[in-house]
Amino acid sequence: MGRALKLTDILVTIIIALIFGLVYKLWGPLYGFVSVFGLHAEQLIYGMWFIAATVAYLIIRKPGVALLAEVAAAHGEFIFGGEWGVTTLIFGLGQGLAAELVFAAVRYKKFDMFTVSLAAIASAGASILIDFYYGYIGDLALWNLLLLIGIRCVGAVLIAGIFAYFIVQALEKTKVTNLIRPVSSNDYKDLDK
């Protein structure tokens, strides 16, 4: 069974990513509005930025997809002139890599809610790590920093973990995912009946 990404896989991943790239673009201003209060309420919806990786992985189920999706989504947001500019690219790369590592750790064989939630937390972790350099978050008052980390992780699990899982489940009911999933060997056996 070929696990390398075929043209179809890449195209589907990138289009999924761009849909979320669009969402990010629309999300940016909303995120801004909630965040002005400084109490990190916006961190709850930060998880939206990790969803491309988990959704693409759940749909295509192949190595490399999570990373590609997150980079493509960030890139998409970048070339449409997203407010965050270059920042998105670096964050996208880090978040995608983190999610990819989790999926590699389960050898691309688990597609349950726990696994994607773990990937979401890993993405959140990566973004927090970058934020130490980018946003000096280490210089926030400790309670405020912990609040940020806590809420960001909760938001990540909720949106990029649980919601992503249920959305892909709903999508599977439409059977459109059959187009891109690998064919089982049983189907080949049936040819000889």
Add this chain to the structure above:
Amino acid sequence: MQLDFSFRETWLHKINPSFKFILIVALFIHILFIHNINIIINYMIGTAILYILFTGHPWKRLLIISIPFILIFLTSSTSMIFFGKGEVTWFKWGLIHITEEGFFRGLHLGFRGLVFATLGIIFALTTRPVYLFYSLMQQLKLKPKYAYSFMAAVRLIPIMFEELQTIRYALKVRGVQSQKGILGFYHLLKSYSIPMLSQSIRRAHRIAVAMEAKRFSDTTKRTYYYLVGFSKLDVYLLIYFVVVIGTSYYFANSYSYFPIQDVRYNN
């Protein structure tokens, strides 16, 4: 992406896209190591000049595009201003603790966010995605299957926008009411993403088949319709930023706005 609008083509449009891309990423990384608020303010002025004078778009549009910049400034700075660590207290009320150090660190973050945003917008306004991907294939050896997938996907964006609109109409006609709270948010996300995703997956699948039917292959060699090369303009852009950075440092030392050298705590 902005090619739907009319604009004047400037020298920034003619810069090699890969070079422009790498330069901007390099600038990003360098800026992360600037901790002096005076330098970042000068830097911001340098990029703003490029944005205002050389992107070739009418000033009205530039103004509209820069409205969200205010938000970026606020988003990037507020937490740090209200809750940042510092010794010299200016104001304290409940959890809010504004210190001098935190305040300037917040401002620094705000300005830094603006610089990144401006650099990104300059890139977006002056780079056609198709040229970027041709350049990435030719200069950085990006695999064609990634480059063409990306170009095919970008082509679909206007169609996706239309679909988004149709779904919005349909939800209204069917009387789907949005609920409040987390569950309501999930339902909203679902009612948009299922039709969008399923249409797009089918379309992506068909496009991939159509591309291969046109003998697209990742293994054979290919020629290019657009040959993207380098020019002396690339050098000019490099020089521009060398000058901007140089003068930012110089003026920050000789004419500083604030008497602060490093906004980090414990430095």
Add this chain to the structure above:
Amino acid sequence: MEVIASVNKLRLKFPGAESLLFKDFSLSIRKGEKVLIVGSSGSGKSTLLQVLTGLIPSSVEVPMKVENIKIPLSWGFVFQDPESQFCMPYVDEEIAFVLENLQIPHDQMPSYISYYLKQVGLSFDDMHTKTQILSGGMKQRLAIAAVLALESDVLFLDEPTAMLDPEGTEEVWNTIKEVGEDKTLVIVEHKINHVVDFVDRVIILSDNGEIVADGSKQEVFEQYKHVLIDQGIWYPDAWKDYLLANGKPRPQSTGWDSNSAITLTDFTGFRGKNKKIEIKNVDVFPGEWITVLGKNGAGKSTLLHAMMDLIKTKGVYTIFGQDAKKINKLSDYAAFVFQNPEFQFVTNSVYDEVAFTLRLEKWNLDKVSNKVEELLEFYFLKNHEHSHPYQLSMGQKRRLSVAAATVKGQPILLLDEPTFGQDAKNTFAILEQIEYLRSQGTIVIMVTHDLNIVEHFSTRVWVIDQGELTIDCSSSEYTKGMHKVVG
């Protein structure tokens, strides 16, 4: 004659399907033949084309095996949907994509591009034109130009006009006739009006992937007409035979309340800040069936959107004497059926889809299930009540969308090209169902390109031109005028 493409004992099965689509299927095509393959949806005709070109299994993984297969040395493939066969945003870039694949040197590309565009009759002041602004017919001709760039002797065409209006359909077939003269053509089609005069061999596939008929077109059309009707093929006399079989009189909109149900006066609809549709003054009465005609982009859909209050409007719009703007829920009065049914589905099963609105209105359970059962029966969906709406066939999706939209029995029904892309059988079925609603007094306002509907179903015609209502007359007057113009 030399065999140019063939399969022998093909076995093929879609993943997860219960049975084989093709079981020991054999077919060969000789050089220079112009072959038409017809069959109902799901008969595997598109799949067959993809097997004959090797796209299955090389690009699309579908389990298959075959004793012998001959794939033409060089072939080109034109797909159904113009939107999903282009890879690049501009006309020149799209053809250049093929040239790049064939490693044509960079400096020769522009002359090749204009050569192939000329072959399909496309000319632009600047070849660097966005594909997005082309009409459907032009897009498909561009797709043909791109295929010609492959310089292949065999062309496979998979319903290339299924998504086009009558005008586009005609231009595309004229182009194919011209460029296909010296080539082997294998065509899958459902609307065969334009195809019959230049094909010489016709193959009919059955629902279970077997060849029902294979022979010269005279032979097949004479002996198997009943199969064509049964499969819903749009053959040249489909409308005539339908009318003969049903003896259908033109509907009359009289006998209803003579007070106007809808009044529009100086009614304008806006997209953003631009005025896109303007209606000076019309009255609409119960039991009328209005077809809205006009070119693509004239503002037909916009009119429906305006009447559904989906876009910003100005002017007078009253429904049964009430100001439409003050009506709290316009969807209590007007039902709307979208061109692409999938977008309006909001649940996971056919049953839930129909029940959705009633549940929103808090009907009690028994009443809901009675109403839903009744509608599922009426729209021939009873056997699919547990299926996911997306898994239905084109015709079923369309019927479900009408059932779900009209469940409340609203007095006004707005439809955006409901017969678009439907086969003959489904078209007649849905028209009859709408006619039943009309005969009960429902006002039907329908955007369409099909003049047969004007002549045989509607009572009144509106023609929209550049955002204005230019003609408002009865259908019979319109058809009389039409015949005069046509001669």
